[in-house]
Amino acid sequence: MKTKWIKDDISFSYCVEADLKDIASMLSKESVCKYMFFGPNKEEDTVVYFSPLVKSIEDSLKEDKIPDCHIFSIRKNSTGESIGQCALLPIEFTNGNYLIGYQIDDTQWKKGYGTTACDFLVHYAFNVIDAFRLTGDCARDNSGSEKVMIRSGFQSECIQRKYWLVGEKYFDRMLFSLLKEDVPESRLKELNYIYR
Structure with a gap:
């Protein structure tokens, strides 16, 4: 079973325990968490939150099954350097509808990694787990995340x-969607080829 996808020098892998230190470090930064309803967090709190999810992923992979929990580590393939993480979170009572999420470390901003992560989630959702809808959201002031989703077709x-x-600040929530039928078959094939 496939556990890693590569595009150019970027790899997406199911999140495992070895990834937690980098994710926890990233989510402890105020800059990374500026528009998120969670964080910045103490690194140990992030590890406690992610550990059961990662264990679920690792257990599924041991059984050669696609995990129910879709959290991915993003790294530079050549060096192993952490870029960030991304995820598809199931929306309750709606099998096949997922909320997308991506966090890119502030040391990796403005390199196109957010769009690459979003495109990967589109590929994984529609080509691997046969989702029918993706839901995206961001704070109204987060123009970077808004642009990422629009570039990916949302x-x-x-x-x-x-x-x-x-x-002490309120943020409006902007909602976006991408239905499987919104994505041309040629684009799904292209994404399947790109994320090899």
Whole structure:
């Protein structure tokens, strides 16, 4: 069973225990968590949160099964340097509908990795686990994340006012969607080829 996907010098792998230190370090940074409703977190809190999810992934992989938990580490393939992480989180009561998420370390910003991560999630969702819909969200002020989703084909759906309270500031939540039928078959084949 496939556990790693490569595009150029970027690899996406199911998240394992060895990845937690890099993810915890990234999510302890105020810059990375600026527009997120969670974080920055103490590194040990992030490890406690992710550990059961990672154990579930590792158990599935031992049985040669696709994990129910879709969390991926993003690294430079040539050096192993951490770029960030991305995930598909199932939306309750709606099998085949997933919330996308991606966090890129601030040392790796403005290199196109966010768009690459989003495109990978589109590939994985529609080519590997046969999802029918992806839902994306971001804080209204997070223009970088908004642009990433639009570049990957997502459509704006609505704005939920004063949705998140981060610190002492409220953020509106912008919702986006991508349906499998929105993506041309040729694009799905191209993504299947790109993420080899």
